[in-house]
Amino acid sequence: MNDELMQAAVDRLRRCVAISCLLAVAGLAPGVSSAGPNDAPAQFRGPWVPAKATCDSPIRMVVGADRLTLVNGKDTEDLGGVEMAGPGYFAPGYRGIMAVLLTEFSGDQPAVVTFNVGEKKGATQVEFAPVMPGKGNAQQAKYNAHISKLDLAKRFPFDKVPLKKCAAG
Numbered sequence: 001m002n003d004e005l006m007q008a009a010v011d012r013l014r015r016c017v018a019i020s021c022l023l024a025v026a027g028l029a030p031g032v033s034s035a036g037p038n039d040a041p042a043q044f045r046g047p048w049v050p051a052k053a054t055c056d057s058p059i060r061m062v063v064g065a066d067r068l069t070l071v072n073g074k075d076t077e078d079l080g081g082v083e084m085a086g087p088g089y090f091a092p093g094y095r096g097i098m099a100v101l102l103t104e105f106s107g108d109q110p111a112v113v114t115f116n117v118g119e120k121k122g123a124t125q126v127e128f129a130p131v132m133p134g135k136g137n138a139q140q141a142k143y144n145a146h147i148s149k150l151d152l153a154k155r156f157p158f159d160k161v162p163l164k165k166c167a168a169g
Helices: 003-028 138-150
Strands: 046-050 059-063 068-072 075-079 099-102 111-115 124-128 163-165
Touching: 068 111, 124 163
Parallel strands: none
Antiparallel strands: 046 059, 046 163, 059 068, 068 075, 099 111, 111 124
């Protein structure tokens, strides 16, 4: 067997062992967690504010297990359909610490949150989907209408701004 095939077999075996261990642990404590398989992991949940702001900032995003809430004073927007991006989101062989949360996964994905940006633990940013230029087709028109109606970048001034996590309060 050549080295590449051997390495692929070893990697597959490691994944199977890891999955088996996770299933065994989950079986030891049934009903303890109601987390869905695509929910935001606990370490990313909670309030996030611009890195240069204090934690009492009225401008924030709150990551929940199954939703992302954007806040600017009294203006809020809840985005559901939250899912963590799978390994295919990154280049093949990626082994870093970045993680990506998608909103409205089955829809237009109006906001995408990247955790540990630039491989820096705790560095986070949200990016709001832009309106696509040009006339396009019916699908693009529907997308643009939805993104325009949300108007996230105007309502929540932290598009692509470094964010820091605050203690839940």
